[in-house]
Amino acid sequence: MAPTGVRRGFATLVPAAEDPLINVITVDHHKHAGRAPAGHGLVSLIASPGGTTELLGAPDPEVTERLTARAERFMPGVTAHTLSAHVHRFRHGLPEATPRAVALRAAFEARPVSAIEYAGDWTTLRPCSEGAITSAERAAARVLAHLARPR
Structure with a gap:
């Protein structure tokens, strides 16, 4: 279907x-x-x-x-x-990107690479598995970029 x-x-x-x-x-x-x-x-x-x-x-x-x-x-x-159904509730819902969060986003994205990075769907402001995967890829690339820099 x-x-x-x-x-x-x-x-x-x-x-x-x-x-x-x-x-x-x-x-x-x-x-x-x-x-x-x-x-x-x-x-x-x-x-x-x-x-x-x-x-x-x-x-x-x-x-x-x-x-x-x-x-x-x-x-x-x-x-x-439909043979069966499962209802799943998120009582505390999806995160909302407040105007303040959106205003801070550019600085967050522009931060220098580091050995420690952030990952999670919240970093992309997309609360879903695709957002989590995207953030993991981005975090890994940023850590690798940090490790590739001359010391």
């Missing part, structure tokens, strides 16, 4: 104008084939910020029903194909 019209990739971003409850549909088995048993798939339905507020305290069956119902428009048949 994949969202309608998707030929490649693994994530479909849903604009608020299209649906105020669902924000992202991730076809995890397209992202990495080993994420689901052979012949099965793994789909993540991520609520919008407003939807998160609305659903945070709702019972798991209600969250599952409401998100899969909304995903039907973009991924016809998802409800019928």
Whole structure:
């Protein structure tokens, strides 16, 4: 299964104008084939910020029903194909890059290389596994650049 019209990739971003409850549909088995048993798939339905507020305290069956119902428009048949669901909540949410954090970012990026570096999705202001990987690559490159400098 994949969202309608998707030929490649693994994530479909849903604009608020299209649906105020669902924000992202991730076809995890397209992202990495080993994420689901052979012949099965793994789909993540991520609520919008407003939807998160609305659903945070709702019972798991209600969250599952409401998100899969909304995903039907973009991924016809998802409800019928759902064998099980797991609701995961981040009660303290994703970090927000405040105006002060954004203002400090240029100086953080311009700092000299060092033997000790920062890594984590917070360094890229993208709270996701891709942000964490990007930051790890950047940290490793900066440490190697530091080690390559003449002493």
